[in-house]
Amino acid sequence: MKLLECPVNGVRPLSEFTYGGEYRDMPDPDTCSDKEWAAYVHYRAGAPGLKKEWWYHGPSGTWFIAERNTLTDKVSRTYIAGQEESK
Amino acid sequence: MPLGLLKYGLSKEHPAPRFFRDCTQPKKSYDAVIIGGGGHGLAAAYYLAKDYGITNVAVLEKGYIGGGNTGRNTTIVRSNYLTPEGVNFYDASVKMYEDLSEELDLNLFYSTRGHYTLAHTESAMRTMRWRAEVNKHVGVESRVVAPDEISQACPQLDIQCSGQAPIMGALYHAPGSVARHDAVAWGYAKEADRMGVEIFQMTEVTGIDVKSGKVVGVNTSKGYIETNRVLSAVAGFTPRITEMVDVETPIVIHPLQACVSEPMKPWLDTILVSGSLHVYVSQSSRGELVMGSSLDPYEMHSTRSSLDFVEGLTSHIVDMFPFLSNVKVVRQWAGMADLTPDFAPVMGKTPVDGFYLDAGWGTWGFKATPISGKTMAETIARDVAPDMIQPFRLSRFEDYELTGEKGAASVGH
Numbered sequence: 001m002k003l004l005e006c007p008v009n010g011v012r013p014l015s016e017f018t019y020g021g022e023y024r025d026m027p028d029p030d031t032c033s034d035k036e037w038a039a040y041v042h043y044r045a046g047a048p049g050l051k052k053e054w055w056y057h058g059p060s061g062t063w064f065i066a067e068r069n070t071l072t073d074k075v076s077r078t079y080i081a082g083q084e085e086s087k
Numbered sequence: 088m089p090l091g092l093l094k095y096g097l098s099k100e101h102p103a104p105r106f107f108r109d110c111t112q113p114k115k116s117y118d119a120v121i122i123g124g125g126g127h128g129l130a131a132a133y134y135l136a137k138d139y140g141i142t143n144v145a146v147l148e149k150g151y152i153g154g155g156n157t158g159r160n161t162t163i164v165r166s167n168y169l170t171p172e173g174v175n176f177y178d179a180s181v182k183m184y185e186d187l188s189e190e191l192d193l194n195l196f197y198s199t200r201g202h203y204t205l206a207h208t209e210s211a212m213r214t215m216r217w218r219a220e221v222n223k224h225v226g227v228e229s230r231v232v233a234p235d236e237i238s239q240a241c242p243q244l245d246i247q248c249s250g251q252a253p254i255m256g257a258l259y260h261a262p263g264s265v266a267r268h269d270a271v272a273w274g275y276a277k278e279a280d281r282m283g284v285e286i287f288q289m290t291e292v293t294g295i296d297v298k299s300g301k302v303v304g305v306n307t308s309k310g311y312i313e314t315n316r317v318l319s320a321v322a323g324f325t326p327r328i329t330e331m332v333d334v335e336t337p338i339v340i341h342p343l344q345a346c347v348s349e350p351m352k353p354w355l356d357t358i359l360v361s362g363s364l365h366v367y368v369s370q371s372s373r374g375e376l377v378m379g380s381s382l383d384p385y386e387m388h389s390t391r392s393s394l395d396f397v398e399g400l401t402s403h404i405v406d407m408f409p410f411l412s413n414v415k416v417v418r419q420w421a422g423m424a425d426l427t428p429d430f431a432p433v434m435g436k437t438p439v440d441g442f443y444l445d446a447g448w449g450t451w452g453f454k455a456t457p458i459s460g461k462t463m464a465e466t467i468a469r470d471v472a473p474d475m476i477q478p479f480r481l482s483r484f485e486d487y488e489l490t491g492e493k494g495a496a497s498v499g500h
Contacts, residue, residue: 001395015395019385035485042428042484043335046326048388070340071388 005078006057007064020054023065023081050076106273107280110287116313117145117285119467120305121320122292122328124148125157126268126453127445128320129275130460131467132284138461139468142283145314146276147307149291153272156322159390159422160453161345161367161379162268163358165202167229167260169218172478173431173492174225176458179475181262183457191274195266196372202263203237205361207252215258222260232259241357248406252363263358265369265377271456295331295442302332302441316467318443323388323423325446332439337484338425338447342383344396346419348411350374364403375417378404382424382450392419424449431490434463434479435472443467444481 002014022044027036045051048071055066055078066078095101119135121128124146135141148154164184166177188195206212215231222229234246237257247253276286287309294306295317304313319328323340355370365381380400383393397416405412426449427433433447445463448455458475466472472480478490 002393022386038485038487039335042337044337044339046336046338046340046425047330048327048340051386053386070386073387073389 004055004066004075006060006062007078007080007083008062009057009060012057016058018056018058020056020063023052023054106277107286110285111309113145113147113285113287113290113307113309113312116304118143118314119316119318120144120312120314121146121318122305123155123319123321123324124152124272124276124286124288125155125320125322126153126272126275126456127157127322127448127459127463128318129272129279129286130456131318131320131445131463132286132460133275133279133282134461134464135467136279136282136284138464141468144279144284145312146279146284146286147290147292147305148286148288149308151288152276152286153269155324156422156424156448156452157272157456158269159343159345159420160268161369161377162265162371162453163202163263163367163369164197164266164454165260165263165358166227166454167202167204167218167222167258167263168492169214169221170431170478170490170492171221171225172490174222174227176475176479177454178225178227180455180458181264183461184264184266184454187271187274187457191278193270193274193277195270195274197264197266198372199262199264200356200358200369201240202260202358203232203240203360204258204260205237205254205359205363206256206258207248207254207361207363209255211363212255215256218258228261230259232257241355241359243354243410244359244407245409248364249409251406265358265371267372268453271453275456275460292328292331295328297332297439297442300438300440302439315441316443317441318445318463318467320445320463322425322446322448322452325425325444329444329446332437332442334437334439334442334444334481336433336444336446336481337428338433339386340388340423341385341426342387342389342391342421343379343424343450344383344392344400344419344421345377345379346392346397346400346416347371347375347377349415349417351376351414359407361403361407364406366400366403366407368404368407376404376411376414382426383421388423390421390423392421428484429489430492432459432479433481434459434476435466435481436470437481447479
């Protein structure tokens with residue numbers, strides 16, 4: 001069984017978690033061009049590597065960030081968004 | 088062919104014929120370079136040579152031919168999709184497949200079985216009716232059938248699915264088929280090679296040389312090759328190739344797993360699919376049940392397979408066929424599926440001159456092998472993508488003109 005560490009509840013089975021996609025900064029919709037917005041909506045950094053991702057722990061309703069290598073599937077750390085330093 | 092076979096049979100020597108030459112060192116330059124020696128890349132090479140006389144072509148494969156997703160899919164060929172663009176495209180592919188054994192002079196074990204997409208809910212039934220009507224409109228043989236007709240076609244199926252998800256009906260697609268997937272790659276390789284195409288195995292592309300927006304060459308593990316035209320047909324490796332030329336795409340990679348059971352006497356002569364139970368199953372010509380499921384739930388560039396997958400898939404298989412509970416799974420594997428947000432492929436030209444893309448094949452690539460090879464060959468030869476693949480162009484995302492293809496195997500409704 002694969003495991004993942006929830007920053008609130010500790011190590012739990014992966015089946016309790018849902019993947020939420022890569023963490024991405026949203027461009028300002030008022031100032032960015034249509035092309036930039038389309039790129040934000042559709043395009044993804046698909047190449048393998050270390051990525052910041054959204055994950056969700058279902059039983060406790062916790063959204064958090066995991067830093068995971070998409071080539072090796074190794075998670076280097078997890079933390080609540082915005083609380084990166086305290087961890 | 089029969090005469091050749093007779094001669095071979097009466098001969099005292101039985102040399103195993105090579106399918107293609109053993110090329111080791113690429114030349115200095117080629118008219119076109121195809122990255123990826125899977126079905127799609129080899130088919131493109133074949134049609135470039137056959138339809139356009141372009142034979143000074145190198146196919147570069149970093150492993151061995153047909154060792155990627157061409158050899159990892161569950162070999163289903165069908166055209167009962169949802170959008171008219173998709174149905175037209177896949178129908179052209181099915182028609183090419185029907186004559187392909189003859190054309191490639193190789194038995195592809197192409198076997199028309201009939202294909203049932205089971206519906207367990209009202210909303211799934213609605214989608215089946217929708218797909219049937221679109222299919223009929225485009226001229227593809229599909230219709231909605233009631234549970235008793237499914238039972239007749241496959242008496243072994245528990246129509247109640249152990250009471251968990253009773254079957255309410257199905258979309259029946261008579262042309263649905265299976266084929267021997269390795270043979271498709273070998274057949275195209277053999278015929279492309281015969282016309283002069285050079286196939287390099289164990290040859291990895293490490294970079295693509297672009298000067299003022301145009302492709303001028305590729306760097307490989309066997310040296311630099313000059314060329315103005317490069318086709319990327321690498322499925323799960325697409326983001327690594329597009330990164331080399333700074334082309335942005337929506338493609339993300341998720342593993343897709345499959346497995347086979349131990350061989351049994353033939354009992355399942357149709358192909359059964361259930362979007363709700365995330366199952367597709369057919370029986371191969373050597374008796375194994377070939378079973379596939381939905382995508383792994385998160386991005387990963389790996390072909391490892393998992394116990395979770397077999398447990399999940401087989402529990403649904405046993406819901407459908409309770410008598411299989413003692414049958415063993417003997418082999419499982421994974422492929423890297425290159426997914427797009429609209430479940431349609433990405434084909435044609437890109438912002439880089441001379442760099443062509445045949446990607447975004449997710450869970451639906453094998454069935455499109457002949458038609459994608461043919462249309463990509465036309466795109467490379469004329470530098471214009473044919474109308475048939477315009478709905479799949481890369482720029483559709485910037486234009487917000489997506490092709491919502493919900494007929495893909497992994498999509499539940």
